[in-house]
Amino acid sequence: MLTSVKNAQVKNWAKLKMKKFRMKTGMFLVEGEHLVTEVHHSNWEIEQIIVQNGMDAPEFAFDYSITIVAENVFQHITDTRTPQGIAAIVKMKEQEWVDPHTVLLIDSVQDPGNLGTMIRTADAVGFDAVIVGGKSVDLYNEKTVRSTQGSLFHIPVFQEKLSVKIPPLKEKGFAVWATTLDQAMSYKDVPVTSKVALLVGNEGNGVDGSLLDLADYNVKIPIHGQAESLNVSVAAGILMYHIKG
Structure with missing residues (x-):
């Protein structure tokens, strides 16, 4: 001992x-x-x-x-x-990329609880993969791992530079949805195609402007109360469940 x-x-x-x-x-x-x-x-x-x-x-x-x-x-x-x-x-495990149809893209999320919750939700919803951008909190942070509740070990999660990863996704037929409040349409008005990559961003600043330029659709979730915005992991969950139908 x-x-x-x-x-x-x-x-x-x-x-x-x-x-x-x-x-x-x-x-x-x-x-x-x-x-x-x-x-x-x-x-x-x-x-x-x-x-x-x-x-x-x-x-x-x-x-x-x-x-x-x-x-x-x-x-x-x-x-x-x-x-x-x-x-x-x-x-640590090298993940295998197997012809996904639904992918969650995470840009510059700093809170390990938010990152872990989104990975857990992506697993629960049935998304095929998660790609975590380089400016996000470390995937193997103990709080991140704990917040995934084990989903880290059941859904492929990659750490990639999103500006490099998004163009090939589009070439493979993915429609990229980026969450933003500026010049955005309600998610309910966006056509759900066979391949969708959902891009969510930093808790305070949202998705980086250079990544927004790569998106096919800017989407928002209508807010009916007095709150200014939704927590990023909550918003991601709503949109992932909508995309999966």
């Missing part, structure tokens, strides 16, 4: 809280029995399972390399206030 936060292995696990170290190692940490179970039931690879001393591990955990750690060590490497006593080190 590992009992010291000064242990070299423990130090490396703790460094996974930093994006730079995650990218260097190609690893990230997931915490909690639900998320660890979701990884187990996916085609992602678990490198290591970490269990807090005295906590019960699910039966499948014994299919992997397990390290038992003291409570102080587990709290040191994890991010939540009330850890559940189980975590996993997971290898």
Whole structure:
């Protein structure tokens, strides 16, 4: 059992809280029995399972390399206030692009909860893929991963430069819908074609102007109350469900 936060292995696990170290190692940490179970039931690879001393591990955990750690060590490497006593080190995965028909494009979203919720919703709706632009919060941020509730492991999510990715999508017959309040039409008035890429933007500034120029339709969701706007993840959910019918 590992009992010291000064242990070299423990130090490396703790460094996974930093994006730079995650990218260097190609690893990230997931915490909690639900998320660890979701990884187990996916085609992602678990490198290591970490269990807090005295906590019960699910039966499948014994299919992997397990390290038992003291409570102080587990709290040191994890991010939540009330850890559940189980975590996993997971290898980042190169996703496969398989002829999608519905794609969510995410530009410069900074809140990990919003990013994770949109990935979760895209999975629930039945979208085929998600592309996260380079200016968005890190996909493997612990709060992002937690907010996906496991959907990260079940829907292809790519990290790409959107200005490079959108033109090939259009060449393949995708209609690009960009969310904006300026010179936009109600989403209900836009024809839903067989291939749609939905582009949503930053919480405060919306979609970048250079990306708006690439869109086929500027769309908005009518607001009937006093709110100035909708949360980006809520708006994305409404539009994705509409697109999928």
